[in-house]
Amino acid sequence: MIEKxxxxxxxxxxxxxxxxxxxxxxxxxxxxxxxxxxGALYHHYKSKEEIxxxxxxxxxxxxxxxxxxxxxGKYSRTxxxxxxxxxxxxxxxxxxxxxxxxxxxxxxxxxxxDISLKFKEKYQSWIGHVEDLLQRIYETEPTRHNxxxxxxxxxxxxxxxxxxxxxxxxxxxxxxxxVYHQLLVKGIPALLEQWSE
Numbered sequence: 001m002i003e004k005x006x007x008x009x010x011x012x013x014x015x016x017x018x019x020x021x022x023x024x025x026x027x028x029x030x031x032x033x034x035x036x037x038x039g040a041l042y043h044h045y046k047s048k049e050e051i052x053x054x055x056x057x058x059x060x061x062x063x064x065x066x067x068x069x070x071x072x073g074k075y076s077r078t079x080x081x082x083x084x085x086x087x088x089x090x091x092x093x094x095x096x097x098x099x100x101x102x103x104x105x106x107x108x109x110x111x112x113x114d115i116s117l118k119f120k121e122k123y124q125s126w127i128g129h130v131e132d133l134l135q136r137i138y139e140t141e142p143t144r145h146n147x148x149x150x151x152x153x154x155x156x157x158x159x160x161x162x163x164x165x166x167x168x169x170x171x172x173x174x175x176x177x178x179v180y181h182q183l184l185v186k187g188i189p190a191l192l193e194q195w196s197e
Contacts, residue, residue, distance in 0.1 A: 006044055009034050010055045017096050022052070022103045049107055049115050052100045057122065059097040062087045067129040070136045080137045081184045088180060091157065092173060098161045127151050138188065143195040149188070 012034035016025045027048055031041040045051045066087070070080055091098075108116035130150035135142060160176060163169035 005036075005040075006054070009036070009041065009044060009051060010058060013051050013055045014096055017055075017100065022099055025052075027051075047114075049104060049112060052104055053115060053118055056097055056100040056104060059094055061126075062091065064125065064129050067133045067136075070133055075137075077137050077139075080133075081181070084184060085177060085181060088157065089173075089177065092161065092164060095165070098165055101158075102162060102165065123154070126154055130154060134188065134192070138192050140192045140196060143192070145191075145195050149191065 009030065013025065013030050016029045016033050020029065025048060027038055027041055030048070030051060031038045034041070041051075045054070066080070066083065069075065075083060104115050105119065108119050127147060127150045130153055131142075131146045134140075134146060134150060160169065
């Protein structure tokens with residue numbers, strides 16, 4: 001029941017953000033859109049930022065799902081690379097969720113300690129999942145560079161997303177996809193092979 005209600009709140013949050021933007025989103029508007037009282041909303045979340053964090057986390061935690069599915073043997077290397085590419089395209093098109101991520105990052109940098117702590121934990125989790133995913137896809141042993149590579153891959157995606165949100169990216173998205181494909185097919189295996197020597 002609690003999870004159903006939280007999902008209802010998160011879906012309502014996404015609709016409100018689509019209508020009025022992040023700055024115009026309030027607890028009252030979220031509650032109204034979800035068909036709840038503000039008291040019921042505060043029962044589940046103590047702030048707008050907490051709701052936004054959950055909305056972002058639910059949408060952008062693809063690496064967690066991929067790592068788990070790869071661990072279960074769901075993908076061959078080729079299938080995993082194809083899935084990563086599909087998920088990457090979806091990520092670039094999640095405008096509202098991407099805006100939420102950078103809004104919350106700003107809040108964290110401006111001193112919101114709760115959000116800052118959640119971001120630290122989330123990025124550590126994302127990096128760990130990507131590191132694990134790389135080791136499983138490419139069937140390699142851990143090296144001292146794997147975590148740095150995982151961090152770099154996540155940072156490059158965040159950077160492209162920020163450029164897109166700012167309207168500053170002049171590179172065709174298909175071209176970025178092709179470069180990322182080559183990185184996954186040729187670049188990363190070459191690096192991992194070099195590091196294992």
